Amino acid sequence: MNALKKYLGAVWLLLAAVVSYYCISIFGGKLSSGKQEDLVFGIIIFFILLPLVVTGLALFGYYCITNEYDEEY
Template sequence: MNALKKLLGIIWILLAAAVSYYCIAIFGGKLSSGKQDDLVFGIIIFFILLPLVVSGLGLFGYYCLTNEYDEDYD
């Protein structure tokens, strides 16, 4: 089970990197398109959703790799 947790930790960290690349590559054009609707959408994606999603996935992956979930709190 610990090997599965470590493997999933690596997958979560890679998924965080993929999400950050996808958001920067795809939604990066929204900030410079010149339309106000695209600008508001780009700001929401970049400054609110992107940090939440990437930090959550990365932190969860880090905890899986460092065996944080193995401790018993009895």
């Protein structure tokens, strides 16, 4: 089970990198399109959703790799 957790931790870290690349490359055009509705959508994606999603995935992956879930209190 610990090996599976470490493997999935690496998958979560990789997924965090893919999501950040996808959001920056695809939704990056929304900030420079010149339309007001695209600008608002781009700001919401870049400054609210992207940090939340990428940080959550990266922290979960980090905790899986470092065996934080194995500690018993």
